[in-house]
Amino acid sequence: MNMDSFTDAFSLQGRVALVTGAAGGLGLETARWLSAHGAVVVISDVRSEVAAAAQQLRGEGLDVHSRVLDVANADAVFATVESVRAEIGSIDILVNNAGLKHNHGTAAKMEPSAWDREIAINLSGAFYCARATLPGMIERSWGRIIGVSSFVALSGLHGAPGYAASKSGLNGLTRTIALEAYRYGVTANVVCPGPIAVPGASSDPKIAERFLSRLPGGKFGEAQDVAAAITYLASDAAKFVNGIELPIDAGARLFYTGNAPKRG
């Protein structure tokens, strides 16, 4: 292997990526990383601010396009994937990042409508996007499906049953795609971030303190910690990595199990 091959393995040159829920936060930073590694990136979001976000990245010299898309609307997902194919190119890399988290209360109190909404966006939305992009990936014998799950998918989260269940479901969906599609050159993996500080996010200080108290190192992660892992999973360097659930949490999940003591 010569020196070029080492770096080429991480290049995304010639690939087209779709990142959902990317008007800001982890999705936007992921788009920045994928594009900086050579991919043409389409960022989508239910919020129209996604157009300005794409413009911001273009201002940084990156090849980034935008689409307004509600991932919970299957017809809209299929139409968007088709318009990207026709105008930009077939999607090689799908990052299922769109997500909603509300603290709706315990399972004993959560409204069924709130449950339905979290499942529709976090889980069904990811399925629709995979369903719309997988046939093309299989046909071209190359593809990457990467889910942005959460470390709570591996444990559970007091007061957020819909969120925790939707993220565990996303893991199950992605593992199944991993089983079905690897033989066609497609890998499917999830990253499971712990608490990550996201620009512009307003979080309840009490909840933030609860997370911080159990976070080794006592500091939130950064969006780039997640974006870097996704960029690796999207590359040829990760061609033998399939069906994994990668925690990106400074080991926080170890402190959330059972009666684990607080950091200290």
Ligand SMILES: NC(=O)c1ccc[n+]([C@@H]2O[C@H](COP(=O)([O-])OP(=O)(O)OC[C@H]3O[C@@H](n4cnc5c(N)ncnc54)[C@H](O)[C@@H]3O)[C@@H](O)[C@H]2O)c1
């Ligand atoms: N920040 C964290 O600590 C953390 C930790 C673990 C997992 N996550 C996951 O990372 C992903 C990104 O979260 P974030 O922290 O960047 O927060 P964020 O709120 O900035 O990003 C979520 C994005 O999804 C979009 N969205 C919501 N509903 C949508 C829909 N129906 N269709 C399309 N887009 C929709 C929102 O508009 C928003 O831009 C989410 O899936 C979240 O669950 C975040």
